[in-house]
Amino acid sequence: xxxxxxxxxxxxxxxxxxxxxxxxxxxxxxxxxxxxxxxxxxxxxxxxxxxxxxxxxxxxxxxxxxxxxxxxxxxxxxxxxxxxxxxxxxxxxxxxxxxxxxxxxxxxxxxxxxxxxxxxxxxxxxxxxxxxxxxxxxxxxxxxxxxxxxxxxxxxxxxxxxxxxxxxxxxxxxxxxxxxxxxxxxxxxxxxxxxxxxxxxx
Amino acid sequence: xxxxxxxxxxxxxxxxxxxxxxxxxxxxxxxxxxxxxxxxxxxxxxxxxxxxxxxxxxxxxxxxxxxxxxxxxxxxxxxxxxxxxxxxxxxxxxxxxxxxxxxxxxxxxxxxxxxxxxxxxxxxxxxxxxxxxxxxxxxxxxxxxxxxxxxxxxxxxxxxxxxxxxxxxxxxxxxxxxxxxxxxxxxxxxxxxxxxxxxxxx
DNA sequence: ATAACCATGTAAATGGTTACATGATTAG
DNA sequence: CTAATCATGTAACCATTTACATGGTTAT
Numbered sequence: 254x255x256x257x258x259x260x261x262x263x264x265x266x267x268x269x270x271x272x273x274x275x276x277x278x279x280x281x282x283x284x285x286x287x288x289x290x291x292x293x294x295x296x297x298x299x300x301x302x303x304x305x306x307x308x309x310x311x312x313x314x315x316x317x318x319x320x321x322x323x324x325x326x327x328x329x330x331x332x333x334x335x336x337x338x339x340x341x342x343x344x345x346x347x348x349x350x351x352x353x354x355x356x357x358x359x360x361x362x363x364x365x366x367x368x369x370x371x372x373x374x375x376x377x378x379x380x381x382x383x384x385x386x387x388x389x390x391x392x393x394x395x396x397x398x399x400x401x402x403x404x405x406x407x408x409x410x411x412x413x414x415x416x417x418x419x420x421x422x423x424x425x426x427x428x429x430x431x432x433x434x435x436x437x438x439x440x441x442x443x444x445x446x447x448x449x450x451x452x453x454x455x
Numbered sequence: 456x457x458x459x460x461x462x463x464x465x466x467x468x469x470x471x472x473x474x475x476x477x478x479x480x481x482x483x484x485x486x487x488x489x490x491x492x493x494x495x496x497x498x499x500x501x502x503x504x505x506x507x508x509x510x511x512x513x514x515x516x517x518x519x520x521x522x523x524x525x526x527x528x529x530x531x532x533x534x535x536x537x538x539x540x541x542x543x544x545x546x547x548x549x550x551x552x553x554x555x556x557x558x559x560x561x562x563x564x565x566x567x568x569x570x571x572x573x574x575x576x577x578x579x580x581x582x583x584x585x586x587x588x589x590x591x592x593x594x595x596x597x598x599x600x601x602x603x604x605x606x607x608x609x610x611x612x613x614x615x616x617x618x619x620x621x622x623x624x625x626x627x628x629x630x631x632x633x634x635x636x637x638x639x640x641x642x643x644x645x646x647x648x649x650x651x652x653x654x655x656x657x
Numbered sequence: 658a659t660a661a662c663c664a665t666g667t668a669a670a671t672g673g674t675t676a677c678a679t680g681a682t683t684a685g
Numbered sequence: 686c687t688a689a690t691c692a693t694g695t696a697a698c699c700a701t702t703t704a705c706a707t708g709g710t711t712a713t
Contacts, residue, residue, distance in 0.1 A: 392630025
């Protein structure tokens with residue numbers, strides 16, 4: 254999903270500047286399932302303006318650079334709704350921490366514990382933060398996504414807490430079947446819904 | 456984490472060809488938290504060979520192109536262990552589906568239901584697949600990661616199943632607080648462990 | 658006083674994917 | 686007989702991040 258569509262989505266909720274849109278992807282609710290930085294947002298907004306999918310009002314500010322507030326046009330809303338008719342790509346997860354924990358036996362105990370606890374702390378942080386939010390007045394989509402986030406952070410936190418001690422104190426070097434099973438455990442490529450969905454978009 | 460390190464990791468489990476390494480990122484256990492394609496794996500292996508972090512044995516095959524089987528060298532193992540001493544970057548999630556479900560009110564009912572059910576199906580597939588695997592003989596790292604995957608797919612599946620009907624039959628257009636709360640719910644930037652971790656790597 | 662925040666924008670560098678090029682073999 | 690699998694490799698292309706450029710304001 255390109256950054257232009259992401260911007261249209263944010264703007265469908267209300268007017269915003271490039272600076273504000275970036276914050277939503279950095280710290281706001283979208284940060285949990287998408288990211289975007291200045292270098293992609295500003296050019297995207299320029300293109301959207303050229304295509305007249307958004308309009309722009311310059312707010313002159315005292316002592317600060319002018320603030321460009323963008324609004325969705327009718328054409329922009331139509332365009333956004335059209336892009337919502339497509340089939341979404343499968344989720345992508347990149348977890349360096351999981352990769353490293355997989356290779357726990359190559360990491361020294363102190364560092365391993367640090368990685369584990371730092372990772373756990375992140376889940377605890379977001380779990381508690383999401384638990385504390387007020388849900389009144391949210392759209393069904395917003396509510397569903399927030400609930401999903403809560404279930405995710407709370408569920409993973411529980412798993413990490415429950416397995417911490419057994420994991421950190423487990424013996425090293427008992428993975429005699431790691432290579433064998435690596436070749437063994439392939440998902441059958443054809444039945445995989447991931448494969449299906451990928452094929453479906455072509 | 457660059458593809459070279461990913462390759463070293465796979466090779467620490469046993470010898471493999473570029474073709475086989477790609478399979479592990481496409482269909483094997485790594486696929487759940489990292490991806491890599493030919494275009495990045497082959498050049499990575501060439502570079503590793505230049506740096507003498509891996510060695511290569513050519514297996515001549517009848518009727519097939521020669522198979523290049525790579526092995527980790529002592530220097531390669533050292534290099535891998537060194538790269539495991541770093542602090543992992545925070546997880547990255549890209550979910551187009553979540554983005555689209557967030558904007559449920561801009562999607563027509565039939566398509567929304569299709570998106571939801573297809574998404575659910577994926578979680579069910581992986582949940583059942585992981586439930587059916589044999590855990591004997593796995594290293595602690597491998598076990599932890601597999602358990603995490605099981606908790607993830609099963610937990611999210613449960614959430615999606617439990618909220619399906621309420622979500623799909625909910626009223627449209629009641630999200631009067633969506634914009635307000637979008638600006639409202641920013642995590643405090645300084646306390647966020649994500650921010651801390653990002654800063655920590657610089 | 659020093660860091661962080663507000664605010665925009667561009668250019669270079671990065672790091673990948675996709676498509677191309679090639680071709681025999683095996684399974685349905 | 687057709688599709689998929691095995692098997693390697695390169696080049697063009699793509700999107701995005703990072704760093705640069707600029708500078709007043711506010712909070713610690």
